[in-house]
Amino acid sequence: ALLGELGQDVSWLALRDGAVISESRASEPLAVGSAFKIGVLAALADEIEAGRRDWAEVVRLEEHHRSLPSGRMQDYPVGAPLTLHSAALAMIAESDNTATDLLIDLLGHDAVAERLGIASEDLLTTRAFFALKADEARRADWRAASPADKPAIAASAAETLPDLEAVTGPHAQGVEWYLPLDRLCALGAPLASLPLMQVNPGPVAAQPGLWQSIAYKGGSETGVLNFTAWLTDTEGRQHCAALTVNDPGAIAETTAAAAFGAFLRSLHGQS
Numbered sequence: 001a002l003l004g005e006l007g008q009d010v011s012w013l014a015l016r017d018g019a020v021i022s023e024s025r026a027s028e029p030l031a032v033g034s035a036f037k038i039g040v041l042a043a044l045a046d047e048i049e050a051g052r053r054d055w056a057e058v059v060r061l062e063e064h065h066r067s068l069p070s071g072r073m074q075d076y077p078v079g080a081p082l083t084l085h086s087a088a089l090a091m092i093a094e095s096d097n098t099a100t101d102l103l104i105d106l107l108g109h110d111a112v113a114e115r116l117g118i119a120s121e122d123l124l125t126t127r128a129f130f131a132l133k134a135d136e137a138r139r140a141d142w143r144a145a146s147p148a149d150k151p152a153i154a155a156s157a158a159e160t161l162p163d164l165e166a167v168t169g170p171h172a173q174g175v176e177w178y179l180p181l182d183r184l185c186a187l188g189a190p191l192a193s194l195p196l197m198q199v200n201p202g203p204v205a206a207q208p209g210l211w212q213s214i215a216y217k218g219g220s221e222t223g224v225l226n227f228t229a230w231l232t233d234t235e236g237r238q239h240c241a242a243l244t245v246n247d248p249g250a251i252a253e254t255t256a257a258a259a260f261g262a263f264l265r266s267l268h269g270q271s
Contacts, residue, residue, distance in 0.1 A: 002259040007225075007247035013181040014267050015240045021267060029178040030244045032226040033219025034070075034095045036177035038187045039116035041088055043107045045191060046115070048084075055085040059106060061098070067127040068164050071096025085196070092217055093199035097126035109151075117183055121150040124175070127161060128154040132175045134162035143174045170248060171223035184228050185240035188215065192230035192238075203257040204229050210268050212236070225251045227260045233268060241267055 003012050004024070011025035020026075047053040061073065061080040068074065073082075073096050087103055090096035104112055104125050113120040124132070132139045135157060142153045191197055192215035202216040215230040228242040243260050245251050 002262055003243060006243075006256050006259060007245040007251055009246040010244070011181050012243045012263065013185060013240065014242075014263070015185055016267070017238055022263075023181075026181040026242075029180050030246050031171060031176035031224045032179050032184065032244055033177065033221050033224045034097075034100075035184055035217055035219035035226040035228055035244075036116060036179060037091050037095065037100055037219075038184060038191070038217050038228070039179075040100055040103050040107070040112050041092060041191055041197075042115045042187045043111045044084065044088060044103060045194075046111070047107065053084060055083065055088075057084050058082065059084065059087065059102065061102060062105075064127070064158070065098055065102040065105060066161065067097035067101050067125070068130050068161065068167065069097065070094060071098055073098035073102075089196040089199065092196055095217075095219070101125040101127050115187065116177070116179060118178070119147060121147045124154055124177070125158065128158040129175060130162055130167045131157035131160065133169075133172050134166035139172055139175055169222060170250075171221055171246065176221075176224065177219075181228070181242040181244060184226075184242055185230075188217065188228065188230050189238070189240060191215070197230070202229065203227060203260055204231070204264065206257075206261055207264060207268075210234070210265070220251075220253065222250055223247050225253060225256055227257070229264070231264075239267060 004010055013023045013026035014021040058081045061076050063078050066074050071094050087099040090099040109120045109123050113123040138157045145153055197215035201214040202218050204214045211231045213232040219226045225245040231239040241264055
């Protein structure tokens with residue numbers, strides 16, 4: 001009941017050792033904001049596991065990677081050397097948008113989109129997302145375009161990075177990252193043991209002592225909120241708990257975090 005009252009469209013999912021404990025609309029794609037970065041990390045982990053990349057590999061920041069906050073790398077100088085681990089850590093723990101775009105550029109839209117289960121032409125960098133959100137006419141063109149034309153429109157929009165004040169308005173329908181919670185949980189499960197996934201526990205930090213390990217990634221913009229956590233309880237059982245809220249207006253994030261915390265406590269208390 002608490003979760004369902006958080007916004008116009010709400011989905012949630014709780015898994016324990018792969019079994020569904022509770023769910024509502026968990027297979028329905030909703031806007032999840034920066035939680036899509038789990039798919040970028042999954043594509044990077046694929047490359048590393050295959051031996052084509054290494055966490056210690058150094059890449060260079062380029063001007064077209066520069067995005068808007070969150071994060072800090074947008075203020076780094078062009079040419080700054082970064083290891084893949086540093087970029088991935090910033091992308092997950094600080095939700096660094098510039099680090100995200102650098103990694104998408106390195107890995108390729110096709111590889112990341114495939115991991116996310118979306119069409120390559122629908123995958124936006126964060127810079128393209130901000131540019132389209134700030135430009136109503138170009139956004140309409142992108143939404144109406146054929147799949148073949150979408151990448152060029154997004155790339156053209158991303159040539160100019162808008163001011164932060166131009167992108168703080170409500171969620172622009174169709175211009176986002178739309179993912180179902182069951183896919184987010186599946187993407188993150190094999191990544192949850194990575195230390196970089198456990199640096200920022202998000203709202204789960206308010207529950208010390210309940211979990212042996214906490215991996216977390218969420219996302220938000222005006223009208224969009226996601227919390228996704230991969231948890232190991234004190235008995236060693238593996239959980240994924242996730243919540244997405246979409247609404248035409250602003251979402252009360254503090255209220256949503258409290259409801260998600262209650263959800264986690266009830267999950268922990270179930271035998």
